[in-house]
Amino acid sequence: MRLFNRKITLSVVVSSVFLGINPFLWAENTGANAKLSSNQTVRWNIGADPASLDPHKIEGVPEGHVAQNIFETLVVSDNQGHLLPGVAERWEHNDDYTVWTFYLRPDAKWSNGDPVTANDFVYAFRRLADPQTASPYASYLTFLKLKNAEEVISGKKSPENLGVTALDNNRLQLNLSQSIPYADELLEYYSMVPLNQKVVEKYGDAWTKPENIVTNGPFKPSNWIVNEKIELAPNPYYWDAKNVKLKQVILYPIASANTDVDRYRSGGIDITGGALPVDLFNRLKKDYPNQVYTPKTLCTYYYEINNKRAPFNNRDVRLALSMALDRNIITNKVMGQGQQVTYTFTPNYINGGEKIKNPEWASWTQAERNQKAIELLEKAGYSSANPLTFNLLYNTSENHKRIAIAASAILRQNLKGLVRVKLENQEWKTYLDSRHQGNYDVARAGWCADYNDASSFLNYFLSHSTTNSSFYHNKFYDEAVAQSYRAKTNTQRAEDYAKAEAILDQDVAVIPIFNSVNARMIKPYVKGFDVDNPANNYYLKNVYIEEH
Secondary structure, eight states, X not given: OOOOOOOOOSSOOOTTTGGGOOGGGGSOOOOTTOOBXXXXXXXXXXXXXXXXXXXXXXXXXXXXHHHHHHSOOSEEEOTTOOEEESSEEEEEEOTTSOEEEEEEOTTOBOXXXXXXXXXXXXXXXXXXXXXXXXXXXXXXXXXXXXXXXXXXXXXXXXXXXXXXXXXXXXXXXXXXXXXXXXXXXXXXXXXXXOOOHHHHHHHGGGGGSTTTOOOOXXXXXXXXXXXXXXXXXXXXXXXXXXXXXXXXXXXXXXXXXXXXXXXXXXXXXXXXXXXXXXXXHHHHHHHSTTTEEOOEEEEEEEEEEOTTSTTTTSHHHHHHHHHHSOHHIIIIIIIOSSOEEOXXXXXXXXXXXXXXXXXXXXXXXXXXXXXXXXXXXXXXXXXXSSOEEEEEEEESOHHHHHHHHHXXXXXXXXXXTSEEEEXXXXXXXXXXXXXXXXOOSEEEEEEEOSSSSTHHHHGGGOTTOTTOTTOOOOHHHHHHHXXXXXXXXXXXXXXXXXXXXXXXXXXXXXXXXXXEEOOEEBOTTEESOOTTOTTOOOOXXXXXXXOO
């Protein structure tokens, strides 16, 4: 896997030299000898029907795949994680990284032909922070340390006080309350797109319907049949439209990995979702050796625990479950596609994660862990006659079900009948609602980095975070993360991150299981799909169909 390689400069940066990246890399060269198919249509399974197309209402990977291709942020990245110009053609910052100025492309346009202006970003950022929007990602602005973000989100100040200003139509200025040397990397996330204010306000909640929506990315929704497909068409006003080869994109919401592969083998789709059936994996690799990909990702598969619900508000109960869950069986025998066992939420191979260490008990044998786990549960009052009984929630997927069944059996065996696990399956949208509303005991979950820095994982558990659906709160953890923002060097920041992760692990806020891979199949005639991108950023503007 090619991990992100963030470089931090020491002085004011402009895009012609920033990070040493050639801005012309954004437009993929199809090659002098490439023969394009007359049918430039790609069919991709995104795994679920999006809960919404409103960038401020979404949080999942399926929604993100759509948002990243119909909208465009100030910056984007290549498949190595190098930042590239997006709507902003260049940018600069002051010496202490607290004031960032972005220069927008004069030819950036909305799909209705209107120019994209700095005020479109101001409106969008204020809307994201506005408590009336109730965005699950409102707290993302506090991770960016945008001035007054916390006060606006909490309703103590109006959105007009947010630290974002349109200096003129083509210059956007961000004022931060703290020095964030990697602030530009946070701006690639799809919550940070511009919005066309007059369209949003004219149509209200219906503004995202294909007949109403106005986008600034390379594509625009042309049709959406719920639970069947979303069709995208090229945006003729997109600033780089001449380099967009695809004439149609069809996105399917296939939750079943088996159905996904069946459709692929029968020629019904060109790119599968990011999970292949475990029982078919080896056969697929043998039958399609050049079409199966398993790149490593900046993602953690884990079991989320409802920290505010008894008995899971008892650390001993959480620790017992974490100790007794044999990750090696799940990772290497149940999955076996290249996933990596983990005992920490934050991957140690992400930028800033190099000092993160496993909890001490991770070095014990499984038998030693089991014995300690039994002692903890007995101390909490459980016995074979009075077992710990709870529901394990997962969203529809053969692989999630397979893991849940294995986890249930492992816990039952290792804890000698002291637990009884009931499996509960829900469809994607219902599952998301259950987690946010706290209507669960333990739930299957996955977290992928929004940007290549350990803070992208650690910010999730801050007490004020709107993404914190585990309902974990610890003021010492909050302070450890806050200290990382005050660090003057990368070494100190990494030490602060390790301290925060150690607190998280000590409290057993969640049960990390493995670091994921993106196991998918891609037809050989599909070119330009950045399958190796560890942050799941797949820009279809670079994709084209070769003659076949």
